[in-house]
Amino acid sequence: MSDNSLGQIKSDGLFGRLPDLTKLDLRNNGITLIEDNAFDGAANIQELLLDGNLLQTVTDKMFFGLHSLSVLSLTDNKIKCITPGAFDHLTMLSTLNLESNPLDCTCHISWLPNWLRSRRLSPSATCRSPAALRDANLHHLEVSDFKCTAEDKGCLSPDYCPAQCACTGTVVRCSRAQLTTVPLNIPKQTTELYLESNDIATILPDQIRHLTQLTRLDLSNNKISVITNNTFEGLTKLSTLIVSYNKLRCVQRDALKGLTQLRVLSLHGNNISMLADGVFRDLESISHVALGSNPLYCDCNSRWLSEWVKSAGEYVEPGIARCSEPVAMRDKLILSTQSSAFVCNGVPPAEVISKCDSCYSNPCRNGGRCRARAAGGRDCQCARGYHGDTCQHHIDACYGSPCAHGLCRVLEEGRFHCSCQAGYTGARCEVNIDDCVANKCQNNATCVDHLEGYSCKCAPGFMESNGASCVDGLDEYRCACAAGYAGRYCEAAPHAALGTSPCAHHDCLHGVCYLPQRALQDDIIMERPLLSTANDYLCKCAPGYSGRLCEYLTSLTFSHNDSLVELEPLRTTPQANVTLIFSTTQLHGVLMYFGENEHLAVELFNGRIRISYDIGNHPTSTMYSFEMVSDGNYHKAELVAIKKNFTLKVDDGPARSIINEGAKEYLRLERPMYLGGVPEEIAKEAFSKWHLRNITSFKGCMKAAWINHKRVDYVNAVRVQRTSAGCGEDEPTSSMAATVFVQEDAGRHNQDPCVPNPCARGGRCVREEGSPSDYTCRCRAGTAGPQCELRASISGAPVITQGSKMPQRKQAISNVQASPAAPSHKQQMPSEHAPSQPTPAMGACRKEATREIITEGSCRSRRAVRGARCVARDARAACGKGHCCAPRKTKKRKIRLICSDGTRYTKDIEIVRKCACGKKCARTTPFH
Template sequence: RFVEPGIARCEAPPSLRNQLVLSANNQQFICEDKPPQTVLAKCDACVSSPCEHGGRCVAGVRRSFTCECASGYHGERCQYEIDACYGHPCLNNATCKVLQEGRFSCLCAKGFEGDRCETNIDDCIGNECKNGALCIDLVNDYQCVCNAGYTGTDCGKKIDYCSKEYNPCGNGATCLKSDISEYSCICSTGFTGRNCTENIDDCRTNLCQNSAICRDGINAYTCECVNGHSGRFCEIPPISNALYPQTSPCEYHECENGYCFQPNKDSKDYVCQCSTGYYGAKCEKLQAIGFQDASAYVALEPWTAEPEGNLTVTITTEAKVGVIAYYGDDAHIAAELYEGRVKVSFYVGNYPASLIYSFETVNDGIDHRLELLIKGKSLTMRVDNNQARTIVNDGRVERFSLASKQNLHLGGVPELVGRKAISSFHLKDVSSFKGCISNVHLNGEAINLLNAVTRHQVTAGCVGIVDPCRAHKCQHGSCSPKATTDVPYTCTCEPGWSGRFCTERERRCVKEKFRDYHENQGCRSARPIKNAVCRGFCGQECCRPTKVKQRRIKLLCPNGRRRTVVVDIIRKCDCSADQCPA
């Protein structure tokens, strides 16, 4: 609870300006003129309509506000349109200008050039790097990369390798200065190499038996037994046991990616229970793949997208960036995450490539269906069942063929493909997808991911349940998981807030009691008195006293005199349009 300590001063009306609030004559608190916006904004931060392009303003606490943007806009005040410049395609602080049909142009900052201002002026011309150092060009600067044995900004200082600052000998080794090789290391037991950083492989001469796996340690090793063997060297044989009785139908089953079980003890048939991500009578098909490794990707056979084609996938992620799909050489289609939205680059011969961004964010940890339809020079994107949007890569060129000898990549790309995609501005970020990609369809046909050309550093199925509250939208409340098809959580709003995501202020006007001395023109009451203030939110109305009782209070003045004043004691508060500022 906040109690005014007596230092606040009046700003209006003019007759009370700069007077202490608690000592000013309350009968003079009458504003005849319309209060300025700066005063009104103290009560309602939304009074100046700060949200642009039809955005909805939601007042917060302490003169703060948030803007709920209309579809197609973003930014703190909804001041930016989601257009071809949304993904900042121009590099090095260049200015992006929207043209038409998903096109843009770049105005370069000083020191850069190129279509996307990607080329930096070479500052290494006339550099001062010494002792054969390599010069690295920076932005309006350069850096000297020193040869072995030298340091300093210009590589002019010779290194003392055995000093505490540079000692390269690891794992407790002793460093000795050398005139021939500048230094040498005397290694501790179990290590070797010039800097004693290599652990000697003690498994080269081990005593592990019965196909056991030898695990190297430091100056030691351990034997990891298999097939039921035990003992220090896995020399003790196992005790035999049968996994299934001889009469079980699971003795000879055809379950490929799961396990076999007998529905009941008298059944002569078996059922395949598929592992996560697999389906089919024999669990022979894979429909879901998990991506967690930084180099993960899946490569499929080249995609036939002539004269038209469509790609549909379900994605689940909490990441802001990551490759979704990439296909093509010069002509291409590239889908990736950018700031949690789906970004698609589409090029079939008319430079520059056309760009489109989803209005929806998809990094909330729940499933989202992404559809991409190619027809001629146009590409249509739809996220979930929302409105479809189309871009056209139009120009003088009729159309390059999208047919490519390259594979269709999902969730990431190989290193060499990624380098070319970045240098050609097909992808903004080649980081691998983090999450789950499932239900892949090409031209309407479901794809069995077991038939992929390559599955690199991925897992079959999507293990683990994402906490739906990790990316919740409850602005003024707490999140609770809930099984629904649209939003898998509910918001429990804080007092004074309501709505699906607790974004709507409730009309609420309460009386806050306090007990304090009353002061007026330097005189003060002999003892504290009980009073109250009205606080809350009433929308277009005011939170004000609706029932007041007047009380005569005796005041003691510094000169010894006594005064009596009439004080309004607030009894009830409510929302009211009476006496609100005009």
């Protein structure tokens, strides 16, 4: 196939259909790209000729599948870079031709000479760049000859480096980046990874398994406590591993499994007491192990370590590691102490054994089962009826500490009593006794109640309307408005956003109609119009809707703190039956509330279902589910109220019941019932009466609800507030969506919110990217407000328009400073068509104080340095077109930096002193 114009070799399975192919000649084809796994299935090819093409990079998966390849010729291409490991899987390779390629001999291919020598391959390839290595024979170079600069990207894409790190070639440095976990997007070609001096607590196999070319890993000065089994699985080239100065207490037996090339291992400065026999068994190349500054427990269980240190090689452990316990072995060196001295005199202390076995002391009480976590620590699986970190608490009426400021005592099943602390009263000890009664505060001062005391707060001034505050000025004042308000006195309220376009009018009430695929194909083949009778189409319902015509809304997602559904009052005679199917990851939230003084409240509390039931027989009966339901899975809660009895069943498990004993028989109320949340006023009332422990709305999906054996249709609800239809998995697939949109009237789904223009006074409407209905108004000079409905006063403060209800007296007052709610403009109002001129807005460009650590490479200041930056909420509005808010005056200051290698030096930085509008628009920093 030579001397053609193939251009590319695609991964389309072609060679899998040619199992007997043994030689492939693709010379002189102008090939620029060979896709990964393109040769998959070509297991019998022994000779591959790619000379005279235009390949620039050899990737690590380019030759996957060529298990029998012995001759690979890449002469006379444009190859500059070869990804580490590109030839590792070619185990039969005996001839490799790389001549006449412009190889870029930076650190990216420093691995190649050693690999060639290890495979006894000697191609006559030479370097083209950098200048220092031009025409040098690749086979004769050493690793130290290859250098990289920060600009050398090698075979990697321009955005290959994680945001918190600095990358030079295949060396990734993430030191002192305040990381709590290993970055996810570390490139797989990385050969050296530096993660020292961070806050990383765990190192998981999935985080680093893809780094198969890694030779050095530095994890020193972190918070790692356990190295679990198979953590470094697949890192077969790793030669240096540094885990010194962590909180390491346990290295599991298979933690270092597979590290056959490891030469240097540092575990210095940790909290290790014992190492499992065989933990170093795969370290065939080890030359140095650092175990110093660990509290080693030297009994018979550590005898193997003494023997291994003495037999592993000359000074593998250089005589630094010492025994800490038992007393007879204290301060003795592992290297020089006779192995026979490592003897057992009883069981090691529990604090030693528990470092690698967190369940050793059996911390779980009341029949709970202890499970050790792979990454350290443990969890207790509590028996039914118990909860807590160690299953120490019984789930009873006092579950969740219902007494706000007192001690809870169980009276009987489902009932409790609160003994209040001094200064508190109320059924739940929720009321702080008012010490302001008959207080002695004078001159209209405000009395502030404290616990068993009070204080007097003198009034410094007055608050303006709509939450604004009064700011004193020179012979005048101004109102600092709350977000969204405007006007001289903050009297202009925010405007509501425009609604979205109405629903499409067709038989599918809440969905789209489409033809089944067979009918659609038949129509195309027969060249007849689409079938239109009622029996010829189906309704694809929008998420949350069901029914033949998508007429029922049966599932909702609650995502806001004030989400709720209001329904008719619950019928409780002869009984009430409510079933809810829901999913959430929130620990708290209202599921259902029906009440006044008597009530039925169902809520999430600490991940369990809490029931509060009171038909008028005081005190209230309370119950909690044994099951946890805040795990993101769907759960079914069945609620049955029969007179005084209330029963809860979760996920068809055992039922739990309580009895609200007393004279009354039924719960009879005329108030509405609420699902998923409660209106604010009713919620506050329920909270004050302890019907609800938390008034946050439920956040998650209410998949379905049945009330008295009838499925709830939210279309018929009295009110549905701040919810969205359906759950995440109900979204239609892309293929279905494509089929649907072919047959819909696309025009009614692409209404432009800017047509007609909603912005007043010549404002320009800009549609928000990614939203079908949201827009922003960009106002002309002299106007302000969400829809440019306000005009500016002479000083720039927005004032209400003539059509408003604002008194004429207030409209006349305009000579004030600019309000923060709107930018200032020129002193003279421009005409409707006059072009605006750039005039700095007084006060809009300002200096903002900062306090930051100064960093430079691997060096940083010892403490945060005070600085400032120039900021403006809208630089163009504040300073005019072509201008920006920038430093006007700076001063120099010397700071001292300390580096990771211990060196120190002094650096001059400029601190911003004054800011102003100007034309020099360089990026501002706290240290200019």
